[in-house]
Amino acid sequence: MRKSLMRLTLRQLQVFRAVCATRSYSRAAEEMALTQPAVSLQIRQLEELVGQPLFEYVGKKLYLTPAADALQRAGADIFDRLESLDMQLADLQGSLQGQLTLTVESSAQYLVSELFAAFRLLHPEVSLQLSVVNHAQALRRLSVSRDDLWLLSQVPTNLALEFLPFMENHIVAVARSDHPLCRETRLSLQDLTAWPLLVREPGSGTRQACETFCHDKRAHFATTLQLGSLEAQRQGVLAGLGLALLPRHTVSLELSCGRLRELPVAELPLRHSWCVVHPRDRYLSPVALAFLDFIRGQRPQLNALNQRL
Known part of the structure; x- marks a missing residue:
């Protein structure tokens, strides 16, 4: 040297x-x-x-x-090591301290609050730095290893990654409760194509998954309306602009109170899994390791929650 x-x-x-x-x-x-x-x-x-x-x-x-x-x-390596040292010293004193930097896809942001709140009950001195982005932006952050952990719905196969599936992600078709299709008891994906479909921006993981799925099923929507976020999609459906394919957990409240209806489409739900991801060669801090262990222990409860939704 x-x-x-x-x-x-x-x-x-x-x-x-x-x-x-x-x-x-x-x-x-x-x-x-x-x-x-x-x-x-x-x-x-x-x-x-x-x-x-x-x-x-x-x-x-x-x-x-x-x-x-x-x-x-x-x-970056030096400061990461110092942060890890601080966490290890705190651990030796009997408490876990430090910051968890987490990047999540936007449709998973509703899960993170619940997860981290439960984690904080066990480790109240841990703080969170959260970045909510779409799938393409998450992959860019992953390529430069800017965070501790990532929550992704689709794990790329061309990178050396470790991943832990922890909860199923069910994508369903939803419509406003007074939509004509809500009177049907059984539908095919093809039956939906006569109506406008509200979609996310390019780069969204949900949009990519749905486009691939519809292409494979030869279901081509004549009219699509691009909205800038999952929240905008949900509001668009409530306003009667069209149908949407959304993760079920993101509209559970609207489904439970009857403002939206899940359409009985034979080919749905489209099933994926939410995964916690990190580069295989990345050094994980004690806080990141503790969060991974916490999620691993929560998988049965999370999937039970998913079934109730």
């Missing part, structure tokens, strides 16, 4: 990380409560230790050099 690298300080890495995140010396200075000359000095000293420039301007934009990319990855 270069002797110069042994003189790196955590403060320098914190300043460097702030510049990487903000792509601006001035905004990094604000974030770190420093002056801009102080930030510039820290970065200049860091470049001398590394032996290469870390940033370059193209026009008015600040870009990371290859050396900065390498240092950013190393810095």
Whole structure:
């Protein structure tokens, strides 16, 4: 190892990380409560230790050099290890502490609140940093390993991943309670295609699953209306804009009070499983391991809840 690298300080890495995140010396200075000359000095000293420039301007934009990319990855590992050390020290004192960073697909956000609330009863000193995104955005975060764990409905097969299925995800067809199809006792998927179908944005895991399913069943909807979120889909169905294919648990309240009806489609529900996912080679913090163990122990109760829904 270069002797110069042994003189790196955590403060320098914190300043460097702030510049990487903000792509601006001035905004990094604000974030770190420093002056801009102080930030510039820290970065200049860091470049001398590394032996290469870390940033370059193209026009008015600040870009990371290859050396900065390498240092950013190393810095992330260092801070992850320090966070893990803090958790382990807390564990030795008899309590689990730290932060769980979790990315979930938007249709799973309704499950996470219940899960984490139950987890916090056991470990009240654990905090949560939650990112709610669509399937494509979750995969992008997964590719750069930005979080501890991910909750996905479809696990990609082209990545080295560990995954734990913990709850079935049933996608059903729903309509407003006064829709003509609600008078039918048995329907086929093809019967639905004469009506407008409300769909999510491109990149949604639910949309991808439903499009593949309908294509395989040769059910082609003449009219589709693209809405920007699952909540917008649900409100659109309630407003009478059309039908939707939605995870059953996300509309359980509307189904139970009769505002929406689940249509008796022979080919449905479309069944997937929610999975907790992490890269196979990722070092998991004590908090992440504890959350995994918690979910593993909750699987029977979660599936019983799913059956009631």
